[in-house]
Amino acid sequence: xxxxxxxxxxxxxxxxIIGLFWKNQANKEREITxxxxxxxxVTGPLTGxxxxxxxxxxxxxxxxxEEINNSGGMKGRRFKIIYEDHACESLKAVxxxxxxxxxxxxxxxxxxxxxxxxxxxxxxxxSNKVLLILPTASNYKIKEAxxxxxxxxxxxxxxxxxxxxxxxxxxxxxxxxxxKNDDYGFGLKEVFExxxxxxxxxxxxxxxxxxxxxxxxxxxxxxKYSQSNVLVLADDSKYGxxxxxxxxxxxxxxxxxxxxxxxxxxxxxxxxxAAEGLITVFPNYPKEANYKSVESLYERKYGKxxxxxxxxxxxxxxxxxxxxxxxxxxPTDIKNELYNVKDYKGVTGIIAFDDFGERISVDYDSYIxxxxxxxxxx
Numbered sequence: 001x002x003x004x005x006x007x008x009x010x011x012x013x014x015x016x017i018i019g020l021f022w023k024n025q026a027n028k029e030r031e032i033t034x035x036x037x038x039x040x041x042v043t044g045p046l047t048g049x050x051x052x053x054x055x056x057x058x059x060x061x062x063x064x065x066e067e068i069n070n071s072g073g074m075k076g077r078r079f080k081i082i083y084e085d086h087a088c089e090s091l092k093a094v095x096x097x098x099x100x101x102x103x104x105x106x107x108x109x110x111x112x113x114x115x116x117x118x119x120x121x122x123x124x125x126x127s128n129k130v131l132l133i134l135p136t137a138s139n140y141k142i143k144e145a146x147x148x149x150x151x152x153x154x155x156x157x158x159x160x161x162x163x164x165x166x167x168x169x170x171x172x173x174x175x176x177x178x179x180k181n182d183d184y185g186f187g188l189k190e191v192f193e194x195x196x197x198x199x200x201x202x203x204x205x206x207x208x209x210x211x212x213x214x215x216x217x218x219x220x221x222x223x224k225y226s227q228s229n230v231l232v233l234a235d236d237s238k239y240g241x242x243x244x245x246x247x248x249x250x251x252x253x254x255x256x257x258x259x260x261x262x263x264x265x266x267x268x269x270x271x272x273x274a275a276e277g278l279i280t281v282f283p284n285y286p287k288e289a290n291y292k293s294v295e296s297l298y299e300r301k302y303g304k305x306x307x308x309x310x311x312x313x314x315x316x317x318x319x320x321x322x323x324x325x326x327x328x329x330x331p332t333d334i335k336n337e338l339y340n341v342k343d344y345k346g347v348t349g350i351i352a353f354d355d356f357g358e359r360i361s362v363d364y365d366s367y368i369x370x371x372x373x374x375x376x377x378x
Contacts (some may be wrong), residue, residue, distance in 0.1 A: 027097045037080035038329050040320070041100035043121070044112025048087035049211060049238055052266050057112040057135055058083070058312035063294070064317040074324045079163050079317075080108065086117050093117035097124050097132075107131065109333040110316055115139035115307065116183040122149050131331045131338075133320065135312040138260070139187040142355045148335050150357035152312050152319070152348070154283055156184075159260055160191025162281050162364045163232060167257055171265070172230035175201055176223040176254075178216070178243060179234035181208040188234040188259055204228040216243050217250060223348065224252050237260040241270035248274040255279065264308045268372050275369045279377060282308070284365040285348040294347045316347035 042061060045054035050320065061081065069078045082104050084096035093111070100106045108131045118137035126146030134142065134151035138159065142151060161312050167175060175196060179185035185208075192201055204226050207219040222244070223231060231247070231254050233240050240262040247256065256278050263280040285291065294314060297318035298306045306314075320334070322344065327333040344351040352360045366377040 027209065036326060037078045038324065039104060039106045039108075039318070040079055041084065041097075041104060041106035041109040042081050042082050043084045043086050043093060043096045043100070043109065043117065045088040045114055045117075046083065046085040048089070050088040050113055050236065052086075052307070053113045053136065053261075054085075055287045056305070056307045056310040059114075060298065060306060060310040060312075060314035061317050062108065063298055063301060064314045064321075068317070068321050074321050075328060077329070079321070087112070088114040088117060089106070090116050090120040093120045095125065097121040101125075101128050101130055105328075108117060108133070108320060108334070110313070110320075111137065112136065112313060113137065114182075114184070115187065117144065118142055118149075118151075119145065119183055122146055125149065131335055135315055135316040136309040137184075139183045140191060141183075141187065143316070143358055147154065150338055150353060152316050152346075152359055153286055153309070154359050154362050156188045156191050157361070159281060159283075159364065160188055161195045163192050163259070163306060164195035164199055164201070165256060166279070166281070166366060167196065167230055167232065168201055170230075170255070172255065173201045174204050174227055174229045176204050176228035176231045177206045177209055177234065178219060178223075178231065179206070180236060180239055180284060181210050184236075184261065185234045192232060192234065213239070214242060216246050220247050220250050223254075224250060228254060230254055231256045233258045233262060235259060235265035237267035238270075241267045241275070244271040244278060245274045250297055252371070261308075263367060263374055266307075268369065268374075273372070278369045280367050280369075280374070283348070283362050285311075285346075285362075290345065291347045311347050315348050315351065319344055319346065319351060 045051055064082060065079055086093040086096045086098060100109055111121060112137045115137045118134050122132055122145035126148050129148060132149050136153045137151060138153050138156045140155045140157040177189055179189040205223060233243060240258055258280040259276055260282045263282045268275050295306060306352050323334050323337045327337045340352055342352040349362060354360055367374040368377045
């Protein structure tokens with residue numbers, strides 16, 4: 001064998017060895033990656049005024065997490081959740097989402113609740129091409145938040161229209177409004193005003209309150225002596241309960257309609273019989289086999305029924321898992337696939353997204369408080 005041939009064979013053997021080495025390294029890296037958990041960041045109001053909402057949604061997310069990991073995870077990888085508390089404060093939400101993206105290196109974030117926090121965090125997620133999925137945020141402006149922003153809960157564009165139609169249908173055409181001065185309350189107030197006027201109603205007075213207020217007697221008195229024949233509250237259960245108590249103390253004698261955030265057992269716990277007669281709305285979802293099964297699991301795990309928004313958190317994580325099982329964990333691939341979701345069967349009903357990442361319209365049920373319970377209003 002000539003020297004030249006030996007050199008050529010040596011070179012070929014060298015590249016074969018190098019190739020096998022890098023293939024072995026790639027296989028090792030792939031095995032490590034496959035064993036690594038898929039990180040999901042979750043921000044939410046785990047403390048503060050909205051802590052009840054945040055804790056309930058967290059409970060449902062944990063229920064879904066347990067199911068996913070007990071079944072082996074997705075693509076051979078378990079889920080790991082990193083929680084950050086933003087207490088329903090925009091600045092804290094920005095800090096939380098920055099930490100999750102740049103320190104924890106997550107590429108999927110669930111923001112449990114609070115429209116103001118969702119709107120503050122959305123530009124950060126969008127600029128970093130990180131998925132931000134919202135179980136409960138409802139401000140109508142989220143529709144334009146970005147290509148990587150999706151929400152499971154319907155927009156207040158639907159709720160505001162429903163409230164206006166209900167009020168007008170009962171021949172109440174002169175409305176007073178009290179709203180919480182944040183993105184949720186203000187946005188819902190705007191939609192209701194616009195729809196109510198379209199239907200021939202007149203807005204008599206609009207009153208706002210800030211976070212931390214507890215005395216609403218002056219604005220209730222103003223409404224009492226106005227020409228309004230109905231009061232609409234764009235508020236949450238904490239402040240709604242206080243307003244109801246003080247309205248009854250001052251003998252405000254007009255029907256009161258409340259937004260979806262007021263349909264919570266905690267409102268009745270605080271307002272007691274002052275809540276009697278309150279009418280609220282809430283998105284309906286089917287009480288079918290999957291709902292009853294998850295409701296039962298939740299009750300066994302936490303000793304209570306899932307309140308209000310809770311099961312939207314369950315659906316959010318389960319939907320993420322189903323998409324990852326189909327396309328893998330790359331956030332852009334997940335984002336692209338989410339736009340194709342048209343018939344996912346969640347416990348909160350069929351989930352389908354439009355071109356804005358908005359959940360396609362759902363119906364609303366209405367409720368009245370009777371004997372300290374929310375009763376479906378026929």
